[in-house]
Amino acid sequence: MAVPGSFKDAPGKNKWAPISYGECTTILCERISAQLPAWRERVARLIKEHGDFTISQVTIDQIYGGIRGVPIQVSDISYVDALEGIRIRGYTINELLEKLPRPKGSEFPLMGGLFFLLMTNNFPNQREAELIEDEWKQRSEIPAYVLDVINAMPLETHPMALFSMGILALQRESVFSVEYSHGILKPDYWKSYLEDSLNLMGKLPALAAYIFNRKYRQGRVIESDPDLDWSANFARLIGKGDDYEYRDLCRLFFLIHCDHEGGNVSAHTAHLVSSALADIYYSCSAGMNGLAGPLHGLANQECLRWIQDLRARFDHFPTRTELEAFAAQYVQSGQVIPGYGHAVLRKTDPRFTAQFEFAQKHLPDDELFRLVSLVYEVVPGVLQTLGKVKNPWPNVDAINGTLQYHYGVREIDFYTVLFGVSRCMGLCAHATWARALGKPIERPKSLTTTMLEEMVKNDESTRLLQQSE
Ligand code: NMX
Ligand code: MLT
Numbered sequence: 001m002a003v004p005g006s007f008k009d010a011p012g013k014n015k016w017a018p019i020s021y022g023e024c025t026t027i028l029c030e031r032i033s034a035q036l037p038a039w040r041e042r043v044a045r046l047i048k049e050h051g052d053f054t055i056s057q058v059t060i061d062q063i064y065g066g067i068r069g070v071p072i073q074v075s076d077i078s079y080v081d082a083l084e085g086i087r088i089r090g091y092t093i094n095e096l097l098e099k100l101p102r103p104k105g106s107e108f109p110l111m112g113g114l115f116f117l118l119m120t121n122n123f124p125n126q127r128e129a130e131l132i133e134d135e136w137k138q139r140s141e142i143p144a145y146v147l148d149v150i151n152a153m154p155l156e157t158h159p160m161a162l163f164s165m166g167i168l169a170l171q172r173e174s175v176f177s178v179e180y181s182h183g184i185l186k187p188d189y190w191k192s193y194l195e196d197s198l199n200l201m202g203k204l205p206a207l208a209a210y211i212f213n214r215k216y217r218q219g220r221v222i223e224s225d226p227d228l229d230w231s232a233n234f235a236r237l238i239g240k241g242d243d244y245e246y247r248d249l250c251r252l253f254f255l256i257h258c259d260h261e262g263g264n265v266s267a268h269t270a271h272l273v274s275s276a277l278a279d280i281y282y283s284c285s286a287g288m289n290g291l292a293g294p295l296h297g298l299a300n301q302e303c304l305r306w307i308q309d310l311r312a313r314f315d316h317f318p319t320r321t322e323l324e325a326f327a328a329q330y331v332q333s334g335q336v337i338p339g340y341g342h343a344v345l346r347k348t349d350p351r352f353t354a355q356f357e358f359a360q361k362h363l364p365d366d367e368l369f370r371l372v373s374l375v376y377e378v379v380p381g382v383l384q385t386l387g388k389v390k391n392p393w394p395n396v397d398a399i400n401g402t403l404q405y406h407y408g409v410r411e412i413d414f415y416t417v418l419f420g421v422s423r424c425m426g427l428c429a430h431a432t433w434a435r436a437l438g439k440p441i442e443r444p445k446s447l448t449t450t451m452l453e454e455m456v457k458n459d460e461s462t463r464l465l466q467q468s469e
Contacts, residue, residue, distance in 0.1 A: 007183050018182070019175055024135040025195050031120035032190070036436055039076075043437055060452055068343060072444065073271065075262035077118060077429050085350035086260055089117050093256055093350045100255075101129035103229045108251035111230045111425070112136065114258060115201060118429035119194065132198075133229050139202030140224060146170055147210060159211050160292035163417045164285045166207045167424075171281035173199060180277065189277070190436035196280035197428035204421045205230060209237030216411045230254075234421070238409065245362055246407040252358055253400060256351040257419050259426025263344070265290035266297065266420075270427040274434060275442040283431050284424045291420050294338070297397075300415040303339035304401030307371055317367070323374055327382040339398030340379055342391045351396035355403055368402045 007018065021029070055071060062070050078088045088096060100109035100117070101124060113129030116122070124132075146169040150162050171177070176192035184192065206224065213220050222237050231254050232247040240246045262271055270287030274280070291297035310318065310326060318326070331337060342349065356376075359369045376394055383392035401415050409415075 006185050006188055007179075019179065019192075019195075021191070021195055022135075024131055025191070025198060027131065028116075028119055028194055028198075029191055031122055032194070032432075032436060035121060039437060060456075063447070063452075066343075073262050073268075073442075075271075075430055075433070076121075077426065077433060078259045078261045080261045080344045082344055082346040085345060085347075088114075088259055089121055089123075091117075091123075093354050096255060097252070097354065100124070101126040103232065103251075106232075106248055106251065108231075108248045109255055111251070111254050111258075111422075114255055115425055115429075118259065118425060119197070119432060135198055136202035136230055137224070137226055139199050140206050142166075142203055142206050142210065143170070143173070145172075146207070150211060150214060155215060158292070159215060159411075159414050159417045160288065160298070160420065162211045162215070163208060163420055164288040164292070166211065167200070167204075167281055167288060168285040170200065170203065170207075171279065171285075174279040174281055175199070176279040180279075186438060190432050193274075193280055193428070193432040193435050197432055200280055200284060200428065201230075201425055204424060205234035205237060208417050208421050209234060211417065212238045212411070212414055216414070240407065240409070243407060246409075249358065249403055249407060252354065253403075253418060254422040254425075256354055256396065257422035259423070259429070261344075262430060264296065265293065266423055267427060267430060271430055271434060272442050274431040275439060277441075280428055280431060284427050287423065287427045288420045291423060292416060295336075297416045297419045297423070299338045299395070299397040300401045300419060301412045303397050303399075304368075304405060304412055304415070306338050307368055307375065307402065310375075311368070311371055317370070318374070320374065320378060323378045324382060327375075327379050328385070331382060331386055337379055337383070340383060340392065340394055341389055342393075342395045345393070345395065346391050348393040349395045349398075352394045352398055355396075355399045359399065359403060359406075363403075363406050366402070366406050368405060369399075372399050372402050 058070050062068055078086055080086050084092070086093060091099070096114070096117075097109065100113040102109050110129040110133055112132030112135075113124040115132050116124035116128050122128075146166055149169040150166055153162060153165070173196075174192075175195045176189065179192045180189070209222070213222070217239065220239075222239060222241075224233050225236055225241065228236055228241070228247075229251075231250040232241070234254075235241055235243065235247045235250045260267065262268060266287040269290040270283040273286040274283035278286075294302050310323070313326065314322065327337065356373075359366070359372075363369050376398070379394075380392040383389040400419075401412060404410075404415055404418070405412075
């Protein structure tokens, strides 16, 4: 088997047999390597010829306002347009749903194909999508010590904390960390990030299912079925293997949650952590800690709770007027309606629409879905009346819990783990490519309030001086 990495010829560093990568990693490495010289040359030229070109200025408003809208990094893996939504490697959600290879008998894609696309920037054929799926099966076993870590935690621990801990515990498996300690050369770092990514993604469904079964199903054990794809096998591992519609929902759910460009909290966190050359496990675990925040991924559990609370307030299905009054009172009390609003999007999230269409087809009469539909009709208008909400439209989280609930996955606090299983795929692709392009450690600058006050004062003094001249 090929050994993709090369090592420093330094005393004490090269007395070690480098790890042999398998066929799948080698194929992916070849695909990426074929593009790297051109990418590296493009980036180097841009920096050399236009390095001092100003693309943006930062205002005090932005610096105190969560760096909103300030471009701070480059990633060619995905991009979120305010009106169109996400494009992953140039493809919209609908194009991915339509074009990616599928498992036999399903109209929803194989996640192996999505991984291939994210990592290689090449659109996969059926064989390439299945190559990744098969590889993940070989790499799916979770070491016992990782399960011991989870077992040692109190049952009531939030599943996102367990999920993040599980990923962190897997760090012992990192190929990059071993290779780095033996002096692998910088241009080759990305290869072991890729190897670690394949290992991590292969294990995540089993890790998430282990947490689910331990926490909510008295620790039952369900074996994987090697004939199932990654998403359907996850459905099986949580006891939903015979539900063909739920398998499709998993394929849809995992696809739409995989990435949302580089600036969201989980992606940005993982990118920052990996810029210090912390490996995939450290980086993804860190990203998951951000995803666990209620303004980010946890909004999916909060949103279903909100919908359920709303339903519980009435002894009948609420009318439009009743919902309007309830939502208005809710936001006027200073609380946010989960699942609505977005830092970048300025229209309905296409990931919401994809799930909405799934629900219209498969569960049009579900009471919670009917309520989600009514909320979609009413809440944007209510948020608009506040006059401060920049995007009154639903995001991905406004419906995903309702779908899970319909199919019997009613453990609401588990929903963000589902998001995380998928999101790690995007985090891995960003980190691998950041190493491939030799991105440096991130270190932006912080200022003090006094400095800002002085900058404003000096600017005003200069202006007054100029006026008096
Ligand atoms: N309900 C009530 N108020 C809202 C909402 C909402 N859904 N969205 C924004 N606002 C408020 C926001 O709290 C802020 O108020 P204040 O100035 O008093 O602090 C004001 O409107 C301006 O906020 P925006 O600039 O529109 O939004 P921002 O970019 O700061 O935040 C979110 C974006 C997504 C954090 C925000 O819309 C929100 O909290 N939404 C609810 C939580 C949610 O659905 N998060 C999931 C995001 C997607 N994901 O999966 O990660
Ligand atoms: C995401 O999927 O990460 C969310 O929509 C949040 C974001 O993009 O800021």
